[in-house]
Amino acid sequence: MVIDQRxxxxxxKAASNFLKHGITFNEAVLGFSDAFAIERIDDRRNYGxxxxxxxxxxxxxxxxxxxxxxSGRVRIVSARKAEKHEQDHYYRENSA
Numbered sequence: 001m002v003i004d005q006r007x008x009x010x011x012x013k014a015a016s017n018f019l020k021h022g023i024t025f026n027e028a029v030l031g032f033s034d035a036f037a038i039e040r041i042d043d044r045r046n047y048g049x050x051x052x053x054x055x056x057x058x059x060x061x062x063x064x065x066x067x068x069x070x071s072g073r074v075r076i077v078s079a080r081k082a083e084k085h086e087q088d089h090y091y092r093e094n095s096a
Contacts, residue, residue, distance in 0.1 A: 006072075006073055007025075007032075007074050007075075007076065008073055008076075009025045009075060009077075013077070014076075017080075021078070022081070023080055023081060024079075025076045025079060027059065027063070028058070028065045028076050030058045030059065031056030031057070031058045031065050031079075032056065032065075034057045034058070036056075036057065036090075036093075037057075038054065038055045038089070038090060038094075039052055039053065040052070040053055042066060050068060050069070051066055051067070051068050052069070053066050054066075055082055055089065055090045061082075062081070063079055063082055064079070064081070064086055065078070065079045
C-alpha cells in the first residue's frame with residue numbers, strides 16, 4: 001500500500017504487525033512527523049538492505065518503527081510500542 005508518495009508497505013505484513021503489536025502502519029507514519037524522533041541504523045544483523053530504527057512520539061506513546069528506503073520512498077517493515085529502555089532513551093535524548 002502507498003499512503004503518499006513517500007511511504008509504502010506490504011499490506012499482509014501490516015495486518016500481521018497490527019495483530020502482533022497493536023500499531024498500524026498508518027500510525028507509524030505519524031512518527032515521522034516527530035521533530036524529536038531518534039533514528040539509528042539497525043546493524044544487529046545483515047538484512048540484505050540497510051534498515052533504520054526510529055523512536056518517535058505518536059498519539060501520546062513512543063513507538064519503535066523499522067524501515068528501509070528505496071528510491072526516495074520509506075518502506076515500513078515493522079512498528080510497535082517502544083520498550084521501557086527505548087522510552088527512557090527517547091526521554092533522555094530529548095531532555096537536554
